[in-house]
Amino acid sequence: MTSVTQLTPEQWELTVKPDGHRGFDYKAGQFVWLNVGHNPFSIKENPFSICSAPASGSELSFMIRELGDFTRTIGQIKPGTGAYLDGPYGNLSVQGRTEPGIAFIAGGVGLAPLLSMLRQLRLSDDSRKVRVLYGNRVIEQIAYRDELNAGDVVYVLSEPPKAWPGEVGLIDAALLDRVFSETEFSEWLFVMCGPRGMMDGVEDHLIKRGTPSHRILSERFNYD
Numbered sequence: 619m620t621s622v623t624q625l626t627p628e629q630w631e632l633t634v635k636p637d638g639h640r641g642f643d644y645k646a647g648q649f650v651w652l653n654v655g656h657n658p659f660s661i662k663e664n665p666f667s668i669c670s671a672p673a674s675g676s677e678l679s680f681m682i683r684e685l686g687d688f689t690r691t692i693g694q695i696k697p698g699t700g701a702y703l704d705g706p707y708g709n710l711s712v713q714g715r716t717e718p719g720i721a722f723i724a725g726g727v728g729l730a731p732l733l734s735m736l737r738q739l740r741l742s743d744d745s746r747k748v749r750v751l752y753g754n755r756v757i758e759q760i761a762y763r764d765e766l767n768a769g770d771v772v773y774v775l776s777e778p779p780k781a782w783p784g785e786v787g788l789i790d791a792a793l794l795d796r797v798f799s800e801t802e803f804s805e806w807l808f809v810m811c812g813p814r815g816m817m818d819g820v821e822d823h824l825i826k827r828g829t830p831s832h833r834i835l836s837e838r839f840n841y842d
Contacts, residue, residue: 619632619633619634619654619695619696619697619698619699619700619701620633620634620635620677620697621633621697622692622693622695622696622697624693625681625761625762626758626759626760626761627758627759628683628684628759629681629682629683629684629727629759629761630681630682630683630684630692630693631669631679631680631681631682632652632654632679632680632682632692632695633670633677633678633679633680634677634678634679634701634703635676635677635678636676637700640676641676641677641678642703642705642706643672643706644668644672644705644706645672645706645711645713646668646671646672646711646712646713646731646734646735646737646738647667647708647710647711647712647731647732647734647735647809647837648667648668648705648706648707648708648710648711648731648734649665649666649667649668649705649706649707649708649731650665650666650668650678650703650704650705650706650707651663651664651665651703651704651705651707652664652665652666652680652701652702652703653701653702653703653704654688654695654699654700654701663702663704664688664689665707666680666681666682666730667680667681667708667730667731667734667811668680668706668730668731668734669681669729669730669731669733669734669737670734670737671734671735671737671738671740671741672738673737673738673741673742674737674741678703680730681727681729681730681733681761681762682727683726683727708731708837709837710731710809710811710835710836710837711735711835712735712739712807712809712835715807717746717805717806717807717833718746718747718805718806719746719747719748719749719802719805719806719807720735720739720746720747720748720749720806720807720808720809721748721749721750721751721798721802721806721807721808721809722735722736722748722749722750722751722809722810723750723751723789723808723809723810723811723812723816723820724750724751724752724753724810724811724812725753725754725789725811725812725813725816725817726753726754726755726759726812726813728810728811728812728813729752729761729762729811730811731811731837732750732809732810732811733762733765735809736748736750736769740769747770747806748769748770749769749770749771749772749797749798750766750769750770750771750772751771751772751774751789751793751797752766752771752772752773752774753773753774753775753776753788753789753812753816754773754774754775754776755775755776755777756775756777756778756779757775757778757779757782760773772784772785772793772797773785774786774787774788774789774793776788788816789812789816789819789820790819790820790823791819791823791826794820794823794824794827795827798827800827800828803824803827803828803829804827804828804829804830806829806833807833807835808820808824808829808833808834808835809835809836810834810835810836811836811837814838817836817838821834821836
């Protein structure tokens with residue numbers, strides 16, 4: 619473990635580097651089972667999406683929200699603590715896709731795998747249009763804001779502060795219709811990760827607006 623950084627009041631970034639080996643190959647958007655502070659054969663491991671990009675080097679970073687028994691202790695982990703990774707796993711990837719634009723739709727900590735893909739696209743000098751929709755409950759939950767502001771990003775808060783300049787409410791059909799054009803609905807690739815209700819609603823509306831199912835990518839799993 620090389621660093622433990624607090625991103626928001628309840629979200630952390632953990633970064634690990636290989637010890638005695640070169641690391642492993644993975645695709646942006648994949649996840650691993652992470653075991654921190656236990657022997658490599660321990661069953662005490664948790665699945666987390668990698669939020670760093672393959673092109674950034676051998677270090678791996680994870681965006682983790684305090685939700686379960688393990689994640690509530692993230693802030694107590696000290697740099698230098700041993701960690702074991704099992705993976706990578708998952709098929710959420712934009713590698714090899716040729717659509718003219720990509721929409722990343724994230725709810726809360728679901729930003730993690732999408733951030734990995736966004737970073738990889740930027741490091742690869744991909745010139746396609748990319749738009750990020752990022753929903754949270756309150757402004758204090760927004761992570762990586764400076765980095766996201768470097769591109770086309772739409773922030774959505776269900777409980778915004780006064781004079782909030784962004785979108786208010788949920789990532790729903792009405793918001794999608796305001797943000798995307800008919801051409802974008804039909805031609806872009808849509809990649810999402812977040813609460814099940816959000817993803818179900820978004821997917822249903824995309825199909826209604828003519829987005830082919832093969833241009834809708836999502837991954838559904840529980841964080842601890």
